[in-house]
Amino acid sequence: MPKKILLVDDEPLILKGLKYSLEKDGYETESAADGEEALERFAAGNFDMVLLDVMLPGVDGIEVCQRIREHSNVPIIMLTAKGEDMDKILGLEYGADDYMTKPFNILEVKARIKSIFRRSQPVVEDNEERRIIRVHDLEVNCQSRTVQLGNRAIRLTAKEFDLLKLLITHRGKVYNREELLETVWKYDYMGDMRTVDVHIRRLREKIERDNSNPEFILTKWGVGYYFTDKD
Numbered sequence: 001m002p003k004k005i006l007l008v009d010d011e012p013l014i015l016k017g018l019k020y021s022l023e024k025d026g027y028e029t030e031s032a033a034d035g036e037e038a039l040e041r042f043a044a045g046n047f048d049m050v051l052l053d054v055m056l057p058g059v060d061g062i063e064v065c066q067r068i069r070e071h072s073n074v075p076i077i078m079l080t081a082k083g084e085d086m087d088k089i090l091g092l093e094y095g096a097d098d099y100m101t102k103p104f105n106i107l108e109v110k111a112r113i114k115s116i117f118r119r120s121q122p123v124v125e126d127n128e129e130r131r132i133i134r135v136h137d138l139e140v141n142c143q144s145r146t147v148q149l150g151n152r153a154i155r156l157t158a159k160e161f162d163l164l165k166l167l168i169t170h171r172g173k174v175y176n177r178e179e180l181l182e183t184v185w186k187y188d189y190m191g192d193m194r195t196v197d198v199h200i201r202r203l204r205e206k207i208e209r210d211n212s213n214p215e216f217i218l219t220k221w222g223v224g225y226y227f228t229d230k231d
Contacts, residue, residue, distance in 0.1 A: 002026050002027055002028045003027050003028070003048040003049065003117060004027070004028045004029070004030070004045065004048050004049075005022060005027050005028070005029050005030075005047065005048065005049045005050070005051060005113070006029075006030055006032065006038065006041060006042055006045065006047045006049070006050045006051070006052075007019060007022075007029055007030070007031045007032070007051050008032045008033075008035075008050065008051065008052045008053055008056065008061070008064065009031075009033070009051075009053040009079065010033050010053065010055075010057055011053075012033075014053075014079075014102075015031045015033070017106065018051065018106070018109070019031060021106045021109075022110070022113075025110060027113075030045060034056050034057045034058050035056045035057070035058050035059025035060060035063060035064045036058055036059055038050075038056075038059075039059065039064060039067060042068060042072075047074055048074065048075075049074060049113065049117070050068065050074060050075070051077050051079060051109075052064060052065060052076055052077065052078055052079065052096075053078075053080070054078055054081075055080070055081060061078060062094055065094045065095055065096050066094040066095065069094065069095035069157075073155055073156070073157060073158070075097045075098075075116045075117075075157070075158050076095065076096045076097055076098075076157075077096065077097060077098045077100060077109075077112060077113070077116070078092075078096045078099040079099070079100055079102060079104070080099060080100075080101055080102065081101070092195060093198060093202070095157055095202075096157075097116055097158050097159050098112055098159070098185075100112070116158055133168050135168065135171075135227075135231075136215070136216075137149060137150045138216060140164060140165060140168055142165060142169075145161050147161070147164065147207070149207055154206050154207060155206075156203070156206065157202075159184060159185075160199055160203050163180065163184055163199055163200070164203055164207070164217075166180070166183060167225065167227035168216075168227045170227070171226075171227045171228065172226060172228075173226055174220045174224050174226040175224045175225055175226065176224035177193045177196040177197075178193070179224070180196050180224070180225070181193070181195070181196060200217060200225055203217060204217055215228060216228055
């Protein structure tokens with residue numbers, strides 16, 4: 001069954017180009033030209049991914065992303081015509097999985113879409129993928145890609161889960177930002193290294209009881225991040 005992607009942009013030529021190229025690759029697409037239409041289409045459809053422009057008339061892309069994240073973990077790639085770091089970081093802060101700056105190469109867009117789909121729809125190949133990992137009262141199910149803290153289900157984006165899985169399956173190993181980008185993003189990432197810090201902070205907000213004194217994801221100052229090796 002083809003993957004279904006919602007394309008959201010107020011520039012008709014960009015929508016037309018994305019639609020043509022993605023449908024040639026076998027994806028099913030729907031388009032929206034503003035934030036309100038995007039939210040309506042998303043609510044009415046069953047989408048596997050959203051490509052979402054930041055600068056939209058009416059309800060902007062950041063708000064659309066935030067409202068989608070209130071009830072869905074569907075992968076979201078933000079599209080922005082601006083080069084400022086804050087636009088990129090803001091998109092990630094509100095739960096986006098990735099961002100691309102216009103003008104973009106359609107081949108890179110398709111490569112990132114494929115990469116995210118590979119991560120969000122893992123194939124169970126070995127015992128590692130079937131594992132349920134428990135540390136204190138945190139439970140990570142590698143097969144279903146679900147997380148629980150005590151009796152509470154924790155909703156993570158695709159990249160947040162991949163980061164958590166990498167760290168928890170290599171407890172005590174310290175990863176620097178470059179290693180995390182290379183391992184989790186799986187392509188030559190041209191963005192700001194602070195993207196890693198944003199995702200780590202979001203993970204901590206979701207799984208730590210006290211962000212100022214984390215018990216799971218720890219910082220090795222001047223080096224990087226690691227998952228506690230203490231039982």
